[in-house]
Amino acid sequence: MSVIVELTIPSGAFELGRILRVEGATQITLETMVPLGGRPTPFIRIRNDEREMFERSVREHPSVNAIQLVNTHGDETLYSLDWEPSDSSLLRRILDLDAVLLDATGTADTWKLELRFPSHEALSKFQEFYITEEIKVSIKRIYNPTKPDAGPWYGLTPPQRETLTHAVEAGYYSLPRQISTQELADTFDISDQAVTERLRRGISTIVMNTLLVDKQED
Incomplete structure (x- = not known):
């Protein structure tokens, strides 16, 4: 685990x-x-x-x-x-x-x-x-991301959590997309590349700490 x-x-x-x-x-x-x-x-x-x-x-x-x-x-x-x-x-x-x-x-x-x-x-x-x-x-x-006392964030940092939450709520992942990466970046006063990297790392962290946990144990 x-x-x-x-x-x-x-x-x-x-x-x-x-x-x-x-x-x-x-x-x-x-x-x-x-x-x-x-x-x-x-x-x-x-x-x-x-x-x-x-x-x-x-x-x-x-x-x-x-x-x-x-x-x-x-x-x-x-x-x-x-x-x-x-x-x-x-x-x-x-x-x-x-x-x-x-x-x-x-x-x-x-x-x-x-x-x-x-x-x-x-x-x-x-x-x-x-x-x-x-x-x-x-x-x-120290915590295990799959245990009930681990909290709801699954290893996400506060900036990753905030950016991912806003991206979903603002329609970044909707079809058609309702907000651009640059508009997200402007919201947090960071660069387009920084917000893209924050989203990428956040999604990767969630997947690694949830969907792939059993695979890692095997």
Whole structure:
């Protein structure tokens, strides 16, 4: 049975947090993680950032091969990151345990992660790892998305839930479609690409946490 855990971790204790260093009120969100060439390639979205300073800091990190600007919209910037995660990193351990990173948001001090592990045993191994490595992880919530006490949201983040709900209510999935992606984006003051990614990840999360749970157990 899969299990979802929500946790916080100091930015300096998380490899991506050390690479993607930000200052002040800047917020950074991991939009998706795509396996390319055997490596997890993150797409990251930053708000209120000092772009030149951020890019220079990331490029100077020894594990980074390249950071590429994808697009900008208002005070948001989307990048793709080509990097080499170390074998002993927290993220590498997460991937080795077949866990899925559902959501990750960071600031100058803290990252909030939402992870889905394939079993409680895998979660226990993850906990053993960060305790042994003396990584300061604070568990906020652990739940099984199919249990009655899991709540009605099935792992959706608040932005995903809000966007999906509004999209359905406004007729985005109706035939004919009653609202465009750009109009949805304008509602939340984000880019067209950001709202599309939010909808895609939200739907994927719901399916993985409901329809595919039995398949994962088999």
